[in-house]
Amino acid sequence: MAEPSHTNGLTHAHIVYSEIISVTSVMRKNSRWATNFGTNRRRDMQLATSMGLRRGAMEHSGSPGPRREVDLMGGFEYLKRKIRGVQDVHEIPILEILEPFIAVISTPTSTGPITTAALSAVSNFFVTGVVVPDDSLVHCLSELSGALSRCIFEPSDSGRDEAVLLRIISTIRDCICSPHGLLLSDVEACEMLEKVLAICCQMRSSEVLRRTAEANMQTIIREVFSRLRGLDPIIEEQRMRQEEEEANSELKLALSPTTVTNPLPSGENSGPDQTQGIHEPETESRPYGLPTVAEVLRVLVNLLDPNDQQHTDTIRLTALGILTAALCSSLPTPNNMPDQPTPRVISQFPSLLSLLADRACRHLFLLARTEAATLRLAALKALSILFEVARGSLKLQRELFLSFLVARLEPVGPVNDRGRKQSLGVETPIGVRPSTPVLATPRTPGASTPRAGAIVGGAEPELRELMLETLVLLSREPSFMVDLYANYDCDVNCEDLFEQLVGFLTKSTYPLMGGFGGQQHYASRLICLDLLLAYVDRMHARIENPSSTTAWSSGDGSAESLLFTKSRKLLVLTAAEKFNEKPKKGVEFMLENGLVEYKSAEGEAATNSEASQTESKQPSRKADPKSLAIFLKNCPKLNKKVLGEYISHLDNPDLLREFIGIFDFRNKSVADAMRELLESFRLPGESQPIARITETFAKAFFAAGPPGIKSEDAVFVLSYSVIMLNTDLHNPQNRKRMTFADYQKNLKGVNDGTDFDPDYLQSIYDGLRKREIVMPEEHMGQLGFDYAWKELLLRAKNAGEYVVCNTSAFDKQMFELTWQPVIQAIAFAFTNIDDDYVIERAIAGFRQCATLAGYFNLPEVFDFVVGQLSQATGLLTNPTMGRSVVYPIVQVENQDVTVSPLSVKFGTNLKGQLAAVVLFNIANGNGNAIREGWGQVFEMFETLFFHSLLPTRMLQMEDFLGGVSMIPLQGGPATTSAQPR
Numbered sequence: 001m002a003e004p005s006h007t008n009g010l011t012h013a014h015i016v017y018s019e020i021i022s023v024t025s026v027m028r029k030n031s032r033w034a035t036n037f038g039t040n041r042r043r044d045m046q047l048a049t050s051m052g053l054r055r056g057a058m059e060h061s062g063s064p065g066p067r068r069e070v071d072l073m074g075g076f077e078y079l080k081r082k083i084r085g086v087q088d089v090h091e092i093p094i095l096e097i098l099e100p101f102i103a104v105i106s107t108p109t110s111t112g113p114i115t116t117a118a119l120s121a122v123s124n125f126f127v128t129g130v131v132v133p134d135d136s137l138v139h140c141l142s143e144l145s146g147a148l149s150r151c152i153f154e155p156s157d158s159g160r161d162e163a164v165l166l167r168i169i170s171t172i173r174d175c176i177c178s179p180h181g182l183l184l185s186d187v188e189a190c191e192m193l194e195k196v197l198a199i200c201c202q203m204r205s206s207e208v209l210r211r212t213a214e215a216n217m218q219t220i221i222r223e224v225f226s227r228l229r230g231l232d233p234i235i236e237e238q239r240m241r242q243e244e245e246e247a248n249s250e251l252k253l254a255l256s257p258t259t260v261t262n263p264l265p266s267g268e269n270s271g272p273d274q275t276q277g278i279h280e281p282e283t284e285s286r287p288y289g290l291p292t293v294a295e296v297l298r299v300l301v302n303l304l305d306p307n308d309q310q311h312t313d314t315i316r317l318t319a320l321g322i323l324t325a326a327l328c329s330s331l332p333t334p335n336n337m338p339d340q341p342t343p344r345v346i347s348q349f350p351s352l353l354s355l356l357a358d359r360a361c362r363h364l365f366l367l368a369r370t371e372a373a374t375l376r377l378a379a380l381k382a383l384s385i386l387f388e389v390a391r392g393s394l395k396l397q398r399e400l401f402l403s404f405l406v407a408r409l410e411p412v413g414p415v416n417d418r419g420r421k422q423s424l425g426v427e428t429p430i431g432v433r434p435s436t437p438v439l440a441t442p443r444t445p446g447a448s449t450p451r452a453g454a455i456v457g458g459a460e461p462e463l464r465e466l467m468l469e470t471l472v473l474l475s476r477e478p479s480f481m482v483d484l485y486a487n488y489d490c491d492v493n494c495e496d497l498f499e500q501l502v503g504f505l506t507k508s509t510y511p512l513m514g515g516f517g518g519q520q521h522y523a524s525r526l527i528c529l530d531l532l533l534a535y536v537d538r539m540h541a542r543i544e545n546p547s548s549t550t551a552w553s554s555g556d557g558s559a560e561s562l563l564f565t566k567s568r569k570l571l572v573l574t575a576a577e578k579f580n581e582k583p584k585k586g587v588e589f590m591l592e593n594g595l596v597e598y599k600s601a602e603g604e605a606a607t608n609s610e611a612s613q614t615e616s617k618q619p620s621r622k623a624d625p626k627s628l629a630i631f632l633k634n635c636p637k638l639n640k641k642v643l644g645e646y647i648s649h650l651d652n653p654d655l656l657r658e659f660i661g662i663f664d665f666r667n668k669s670v671a672d673a674m675r676e677l678l679e680s681f682r683l684p685g686e687s688q689p690i691a692r693i694t695e696t697f698a699k700a701f702f703a704a705g706p707p708g709i710k711s712e713d714a715v716f717v718l719s720y721s722v723i724m725l726n727t728d729l730h731n732p733q734n735r736k737r738m739t740f741a742d743y744q745k746n747l748k749g750v751n752d753g754t755d756f757d758p759d760y761l762q763s764i765y766d767g768l769r770k771r772e773i774v775m776p777e778e779h780m781g782q783l784g785f786d787y788a789w790k791e792l793l794l795r796a797k798n799a800g801e802y803v804v805c806n807t808s809a810f811d812k813q814m815f816e817l818t819w820q821p822v823i824q825a826i827a828f829a830f831t832n833i834d835d836d837y838v839i840e841r842a843i844a845g846f847r848q849c850a851t852l853a854g855y856f857n858l859p860e861v862f863d864f865v866v867g868q869l870s871q872a873t874g875l876l877t878n879p880t881m882g883r884s885v886v887y888p889i890v891q892v893e894n895q896d897v898t899v900s901p902l903s904v905k906f907g908t909n910l911k912g913q914l915a916a917v918v919l920f921n922i923a924n925g926n927g928n929a930i931r932e933g934w935g936q937v938f939e940m941f942e943t944l945f946f947h948s949l950l951p952t953r954m955l956q957m958e959d960f961l962g963g964v965s966m967i968p969l970q971g972g973p974a975t976t977s978a979q980p981r
Contacts, residue, residue: 075100866933
């Protein structure tokens with residue numbers, strides 16, 4: 001077993017020796033190392049010690065290696081002697097092998113070719129296996145990372161300099177991606193990542209260099225993020241918190257977005273002398289882990305900020321590519337045990353998930369609506385992968401993204417949907433939720449006719465297809481539609497995403513009026529149809545193969561409770577709509593439907609059952625203030641302006657008190673408390689309602705025990721000052737802003753005759769100056785988006801996780817909601833699209849819908865399917881027109897065939913024949929379920945009969961006395977008596 005190791009040692013010795021020759025040959029071409037001066041200055045330390053000599057401090061400090069620039073050549077000579085003195089090169093510590101190469105890389109006076117040769121040697125050592133684990137490896141990697149991240153060389157022309165940078169990048173890649181890269185510490189790994197990222201984002205470099213650096217950075221980032229699979233989330237999160245408490249600024253500074261604008265390495269900016277030798281680390285190094293991943297993710301997310309003018313779109317595009325590579329490396333690996341869920345690595349680390357859920361999603365959403373096509377493409381790709389990586393999380397972010405896709409993809413012009421009687425609309429009667437960020441580009445008013453190049457809601461034809469493909473990517477999971485229904489449609493605080501999506505897909509299968517869109521719109525129609533058919537197919541698969549479904553988890557709430565929430569959701573949204581129109585009618589609706597409790601005569605809330613028994617006796621009973629306040633506080637889609645006017649009305653003091661009492665003002669400043677309150681409703685414009693709100697707030701806030709405030713009156717004045725200061729600082733028409741001195745002067749002596757703490761007032765002033773209190777529905781643009789995003793994050797805390805449920809528990813309700821528009825869309829595609837694949841899928845869709853209808857006991861579906869297919873057959877013409885006409889009969893394959901206009905038309909209509917076959921098969925297998933559809937079936941039979949297109953056995957009748965005879969096409973005169981035999 002020792003022979004292969006010895007052979008490898010000889011081979012590796014040859015590799016090291018040849019690399020020494022390569023580097024020294026390049027060095028001797030430079031005048032600085034053209035002679036052998038200094039070559040013999042290196043002394044063998046063991047020899048000196050054995051002879052009893054004592055070396056001077058300058059010559060004997062630290063580990064062996066070059067100490068001065070003049071000793072660089074001597075370092076290589078020393079290494080060659082060491083190699084000649086051993087049989088196996090691995091007997092030499094790896095630090096001593098790499099030491100002279102690291103010294104050359106660290107020397108700022110090295111030229112580009114010399115540095116390139118040394119870098120090539122180090123890279124070759126990692127690739128060929130020269131670098132092996134030993135006691136000095138950790139220290140060696142530490143010194144190498146420092147040399148690579150701070151490598152500075154004498155500049156020449158740009159082409160040669162960029163060649164050196166490319167070699168630096170490849171060496172860093174080989175180091176981190178090697179098996180020994182796991183021994184790097186967090187600081188060392190971040191330093192090297194910073195070096196590569198800075199080159200990626202250096203706009204003065206050539207595009208070839210930046211693209212190559214980006215490709216290598218993606219390879220490195222995959223390796224770094226793959227480390228998460230081998231880490232313990234609990235231990236790593238504790239380590240992260242510990243390092244944050246210790247304020248480890250070394251790691252924080254290692255990766256900073258500002259480094260991307262630093263100049264490239266040059267001889268003019270050499271920095272400190274890096275040839276002072278290799279030093280021993282003072283502390284024990286730990287392998288890099290979560291801190292490195294979190295730091296590089298933080299920097300990449302910061303680079304995506306579209307509002308940061310420091311970074312260009314090119315830098316954002318680079319960061320998007322690197323982030324996408326990182327997310328792809330975190331996708332779940334195939335699980336050999338199908339019964340166990342595949343773990344999502346990033347979801348196990350809260351520090352990473354919180355960063356992705358907030359700033360990453362926010363920046364990606366803004367980039368998805370940018371005008372730059374390449375940025376939109378990259379952002380959509382990153383978002384689709386992000387939602388797969390964090391599949392069980394980001395519930396509300398996923399809702400926002402899907403709503404954005406549907407809004408941008410919805411056709412702006414009328415569709416050619418002849419015969420379409422019912423559809424699931426995308427728009428809700430109440431409009432967009434105020435607390436949901438608006439991502440869709442506003443449509444131009446007055447554009448009643450769609451432009452030829454923009455056929456959809458703000459999306460160009462090429463962007464439309466891209467967004468549809470993104471939707472296909474998100475919907476590839478078999479449980480996609482069920483997940484939407486269970487997570488959003490059955491949640492009062494979320495949109496009906498399932499209904500909106502199905503409504504959009506059914507509407508998008510029809511062509512636009514006027515023929516707008518052309519071939520690109522035709523391709524989009526096929527994609528939407530394919531999504532609809534996939535929805536039907538997956539539901540059919542769940543009932544045909546129940547074992548493929550997953551049981552509903554009781555921890556997610558019972559399916560019955562979610563369905564009850566779904567039924568209640570319609571009442572809640574209807575109540576909100578009525579309240580927005582007229583608050584009194586809205587409250588009456590809430591009382592009638594049990595959404596809020598009645599207020600009894602004694603002032604106590606009455607239950608709905610008690611209220612229903614006494615409703616006739618007390619028709620004018622009012623709502624309980626506390627119950628109504630809770631409902632108004634949590635009800636989605638309420639008009640914030642109407643809400644503010646209603647609760648501050650003179651007739652509703654109890655409601656206002658209960659509404660403000662819901663908030664928890666403990667340990668909050670008056671500005672933060674006012675911000676939280678005023679973002680829940682729109683402050684009225686009149687002074688009296690404002691005074692009532694402020695007075696009630698002062699009582700509630702003072703009851704929370706704020707330090708430094710002596711009375712309710714002081715809170716009243718201070719809260720009023722917050723409102724006035726917020727208006728003064730952020731009113732664009734106000735040219736002279738209030739200063740802190742003015743603000744402090746206005747509040748002088750109002751704290752029960754004393755002054756407020758200046759630091760307390762300063763914090764209020766600075767907080768309002770930096771961050772405006774945004775009134776709901778008051779601002780648009782970036783400020784409105786920021787407010788809505790903050791509201792989304794607050795809702796996300798109570799929204800729960802995104803439940804993945806490939807269950808059939810909701811299939812019946814989903815099918816009942818969507819069967820009619822889905823079947824209409826399938827029938828339209830079957831009739832109007834001449835594509836064999838589409839026709840085949842449509843036929844399968846008809847059969848699957850019939851199977852689902854039979855399983856769910858929905859006879860009206862059979863009647864509807866029969867109606868749609870009978871129209872496609874072309875056999876519902878007036879049969880009486882041919883009764884008096886005698887059509888010729890010809891022999892075809894020994895069979896009599898009647899030749900008539902209908903038989904010719906039907907014989908050349910392949911779709912009509914297929915529709916007839918499917919219809920009769922459905923009728924044959926589900927005859928008991930068909931009701932009104934039998935009329936159309938027999939009408940087709942009558943048409944076929946009068947044109948002699950039925951089989952012979954169906955054209956004959958059997959008489960007990962007369963035997964078998966043909967049924968006459970025309971009835972003869974009535975007979976008075978039977979014919980004699």
